[in-house]
Amino acid sequence: MKREMKRNSQKEAMRQMQKGINDLLDVSKQQEALREQMKNMDPNSSQYPQMAQKQQKLQESMQNIANNMMQLGQKSTSVSPEMAQDLGDALQGMKDAMQSLSDRNGSKAQQSQSGAMSSMNSAASRMSESLASMMQGEGAGQGGQGQTPGQGEGRGMSPFQRLQQLADQQQSIGEGMNRVGQGGQQMDEKQRGELGRLAGQQGRALKALQELEQERKKIVGDKKQLGDLNQIAQDMQEVMSDMQSGNITPETRQRQDRILSRLLDASRSMNDRDYEKSRESNSGQDVTRRSPGAIDLPEQQRQSMRTMMQQLRQGYSKDYENLIRQYFEALQRQRLSPSAKP
Template sequence: TWGLLPGDTVRYFARAVDNSPAEQISTTREYVLFMPIASELQRAAEEQLEATAERLEELAAEAARQAEENRNLAREAAAQREIEESSATDEQGRPDFEERQDLQRALEDQGQLTDQVDSLQAELAELERIMEEAGQSDPELARDLKELQELLQQLNDSDLQERMDELAQSLEEDDLQRANESLDQLSQQQEDFRERLEESLERFRRAAVEQDFRATTREAEELARQERALADAMREEDDPDLRPRQQAELKDRAEDLDSRMERLEERLLELDEREASVGVNQAQQSMQQAQAEMGEAQEKATQGQNQEAGEEADQAAAAMEQASKELQAALDDMAQQQSEAMQGALEQTADDALSLARRQSELGEEMRGASQEQVANMRGEEASLLQGVENMASSLQEEGDGAFSGNPALAAQMGQAMESIENTIQAMGGRRGSMPSPYAQAEQTVGELNRLALMAIASAEQMGQAQQQSGENAAEQLEQLAQEQGEVMNQTGQLMPMELGQQAMAQQMQELAAGQESIASDLGDLAEQPGSDDETLGDLEQMAQEAEALAQAMVEGRLTPETVRRQERLFHRLLDAGRSLEREEFSEERESEEPGAFERGEIMPLTPDQLGALRYQLPDSDQLQRLSPAVRQLVIQYFERLNRGGVEPGGRR
């Protein structure tokens, strides 16, 4: 590889010389390749997220169109077959080949939608890789990208693929009637697909705004550092003609950033993040003060008043540092509030699930001894429980900022609870003996709701523990050190194009050396932990020594291309070491181990109630029909008492 860093410029052209005596030469025009600086990479990530959100919006509209079109096709085919079956004539509808073409096109259209979702997922994975390799993947961005990739993966769920496979198989077997039935089912799955797309769309829009916030903060930090370096260079008076131009360029970037901050403030208001919006507004005022100071510095530098220009540039740098601190504080506060809101939503979900479980238990007790008609009349109350779970899911999704996207197990349990309530409603209206009793099904629903409450509580506790324990394991520490090394590497790369004088460069290198020294110290501490070298890829002690050597070179003010390349190599070694801890390694070689001491416990068989089955089946419908209504009711109640109370036949307990 070329070993290019953010901010590097490559100029290249091609020259061809033929083999004739005259040696004719042809040369292409010169091309210039600019490597984006750190803030530009952050902006690229924001633009990628915004573009993905726009494409998801288009996919949602297309999914809605396809679902409606497929429903109409299925209804039209069903109506046509009813006409053909009821008509005594041989009148035929549209030809089978046209119907087949429509079905095949519907299948292909849905296939294109799922392929586009897969393509978006691959693009996010590539963005994650690029940002990590460039040292720009901060923990928040990395977490967002992983979560969004999982969200896209969940869009193409197994039910949708199953309907597509059924339709494809029906077409292959030339069974148009079954194909149309599969198409109707596919249209229902497409509607669910559209709803999931719209839910994902909101999460992507928020992720884009959050990345805009992070990119704006990083750019303010970069400008402050470069303005501080320029102030030192102005006072050194080594190149008085270059400094005014550099100040003008930095001022233009500050004006662009001011416009971005104004737009960010509006976007935060759209997300109802009012406190964060106020914080951005305060930072914008500091940035405007910095612009005024930069204008003064440029004017004085142009007039040759270099010392005064340096003082103005220092004040501008201080104002921009204040702006970056205000942005970071607002960003941290917003993240903290989101985390607290998520935990609160999960805790509320647990409370609601327990409340619904208690109500379901009460309804189950009321079903005991009730007649079939009385149980059927209770279906409205059971339906209100289903509505309660649906409302609970919607509230968690909204108040918890897409809580299900990062917790598929919780989403699955929510779905199981809904399905169990639906089964209870069906059992309450069904014939006796054709399915589990309403009471048994209600008990199963109580269990599902209790499990949902436990999962919500565990998720809330896990969030709190994750915040307290962040960075405690070796993988997280190496990831953090790799990020810090990438930051030092990028800051060093930004200094090289500025053509600083010897004194100004030495001053900046002293500050960067402190960061490099901190990395060396942390690496040394990590290397001393027992077993650290056995688990990681690479010698941590050797990496600590390399970081120390780099810090020493920077203290001496030596900034050479070789120094930058060494920083880059250390950065990638830290990345590889962190990945080696995250990646589970499997071996095809079979290994045996001696069993250790263990306590043998008695395994009890599952009871029929635990299996969800009736212990004593009701007589079949023919036997019941031969009884009088009064006797039939007595028989049904007798079997219900047997199934719910464990009463032995004959009245013994």
């Protein structure tokens, strides 16, 4: 009975994490669409109020996602401080975009929107990684013969796991690109070496994606069940070419963000089906939650989360402020007493 209660609690956490990923990717897509609509807008355009209204709705959706993830964080250790920081950065980017729209500064608003998208993609990647870990633990708990972490490079892994691995690699490449100067700037030997290393990583990721696409076609033909992997591969090739030529432009960075977003979207599509299969094999039942283990966060991470939450609650409702306070009270109880129950 105790094992069944634990399993039910884990399944509920997985369901909430999956929903958070889906909602986050949907908001990221809508943010990208809004950014594209604003290209080349004149400062005197009559469309600014309409664009600001759309941005406000996206910010509210993002606020709801952060709300739900903080609630999950009270019951599960699957929500990391880095995840929360990314969500906070995304909200701050949207807030900055709103201010720029009020000032009729379309160019600056688009920069803030791009930053918000990058943070959303980063959060979604971390959430997908956490979900994959929970799914692996669920499989092990049911006596499954899943692959152990670190076993092989994609060999024996499910399509979802391989796509998640690619998304993690792509995020690492993007972070590396952010450490390299913009195109047109003189690069030193160290930067050129770093760019060459990143180009090699991008080439390996491209090869892995092409192999996955070939295997997929053998099984399902030309149906695009995992998203348009050919388009992702084309963007990867463009990014790799820019790296090899040493010409990292804003378009290169936008293309990198698009690759990561599409990889996460493809893994989301695959994981939706995996989750539905898992749910069909278990009858519906009431969810019983158990207290998670103690969270021993380094002081630097706790301070980072406190700072981020202070930013989040600015201008929010009293209920939302209470939720933030309850979240940190729960973290403090867990840190001081491993046996404490929320």
